[in-house]
Amino acid sequence: MKKGILISLLAVTLLAGCSGAQTKTDGSAGGNEQVKGEVIELSFWRPQAGEAEDNVYVKRMEEFNKANEGKIHVKMEVITRGNSFAYEDKINAAVASHTLPDVLAMDGPNVANYADSEIIIPLDEYFEQDDLNDFVPSILQQGTYKDKFYAPGLNESSVVLFYNKKIMDEHGITPPDQIENAWTWDEWYDVMNKTAKDDVFGTNMINDKGEWMTYAFEQFWISNNTDLVNKEGTISEGFVNSPQGVEAATFLQKLANEKLFNIDPKPTEFEEGKAATKLGGPWNIPGFKNYPDLEWGITYFPKKADGIQSAPSGSWAVGVSADSKYPKEAAEVVKWLTNKDSSVQLAQAISMPASRKSAFESMTEYNELPLRVIKEQVTTVSHARPVTPAYPVLTQKFAEALIDIMVGAEVKKSLDNVASTYDEEFKRNFAE
Incomplete structure (x- = not known):
């Protein structure tokens, strides 16, 4: 089993953990097949943010659950960041106790660590190539480790x-x-x-x-x-x-x-x-x-x-826990959180550039100065931090x-x- 170093600047050893997914089954589904008429319940962790950003996630998760009513239901848990590493500390504890959620947010530079530690799974099979190509190049760079795509970005940033x-x-x-x-x-x-x-x-x-x-x-x-x-x-x-x-x-x-x-x-x-x-x-x-x-x-x-x-x-990304019992359904949550609508809503709420090229089509304020400079950098020359x-x-x-x-x-x-x-x-x- 691989080991890695957690995001906090302290060296913390990670061991691959199990999912915290809760499912309604009668035992006849073999543990990873949905029982007809039952709802797959997934868990999603993310760190607490500002009010505007928090509201976007609440709205998008409500919309996801409504769109998937009777099939998938996601319970989102917001982790209060009492100190700089409170969120990462909780993930580290969950790794040790085998209680990781199905879907988890992570800071972009740490995707490689989570992937190397086998905490998250590759998502290539769940994304069409045209969908991947809609992400700005730096998002693909940040989310790819050893030629496999693990985590799309929720939004982008620039300097x-x-x-x-x-x-x-x-x-x-x-x-x-x-x-x-x-x-x-x-x-x-x-x-x-x-x-x-x-x-x-x-x-x-x-x-x-x-x-x-x-x-x-x-x-x-x-x-x-x-x-x-x-x-x-x-x-x-x-x-x-x-x-x-x-x-x-x-x-x-x-x-x-x-x-x-x-x-x-x-x-x-x-x-x-x-x-x-x-x-x-x-x-x-x-x-x-x-x-x-x-x-x-x-x-x-x-x-x-x-x-x-x-x-x-680079900014926060989202991925699927390696031991989620329902990776396909968890990947649907990831895709929803990072689709065009989510990208536009989040970018506008927090005054940050979008992670998708198509999102900028709806954000006409980026077509003119001064914001055009940000769009040009994000879509053409931005470079993620080292993937290691x-x-x-x-x-x-x-x-x-x-x-x-x-x-x-x-x-x-x-x-x-x-x-x-x-x-x-x-x-x-x-x-x-």
Whole structure:
């Protein structure tokens, strides 16, 4: 039986667990066949979210149960997140006690870990190829492990470069509104240099010092034609600490050394006009209305001049427990939760981009600026975080190293430590 590391940044061993499905049978169905006239009851776990998001799930589950009345009934359990890892802790306990639900939500970067640990099953047989092709590419990347598709995304995300229109106008700067003209690192650096003055920073780009560091800044490695690990997710040596990786980290260190951004920023620094640009996401937009003096726009994630245009992506996904007695029916729940209607409703409720291309057809607000930038990134250049069962170790060590680098640590030595730690962890726990 395989073992893996749970999503929390603590190393937690997982053992493959059994489903918590409850079924109404008389014992004559062999344990996995529906008795005629009886209802298959499935369980679905997800973490508690904001009110608007919670309401979407409640509505969609009510609609599913109504559409499948007399055949399938899903009981959704919402797990309160009293601390950062409360949901993952409950899953870990369920693995140990063999009480996993039939359907479970998981953070996107952890799909590979859940798949490698045999906690979730592949869903390829339950999705038509045309249906899979409707997901934006990064959703397929995030949900695929060893060429099998395990978990579609409930929605998508992105990181863009917000800019203060007044500050740009003061300096005669026109941010690009076509993706092929996205600012290069050097062009963005020049913008920051021109706009940084007194108590105004050139940019704001530290959201938090945990997962944000990997989510946002991996793109500097990708844009420079490398990554934190190889494509298979098995090796970090020669990738995170490659010459291209060192160049990416050195660029970020230069911005810190020249105080073009605040390494410990106030959360509303950009909103208050104290930063000319900001690396942030769609989740920031609803809060902008609380700052009526802020005139903001969106441009693309900066790229290396001779590199790849890319942008962060990834959000929560949903899959089927490996030991569900009714995987076909559980897969129907997954498909319902991630179909076009669900994708549109969830995206609009939480101001995040949809996970399906077809959903954008109903979301015409993404056809024009500023939201067009988000749509273009999500549908064309977004890149999921590394698909590896050892992701929790990778993201923790990379985040720590990058913060150290930004405050002056030796770049190559810091990245070498990430590579060696990751490779040792992968070899010890995941090498076949």
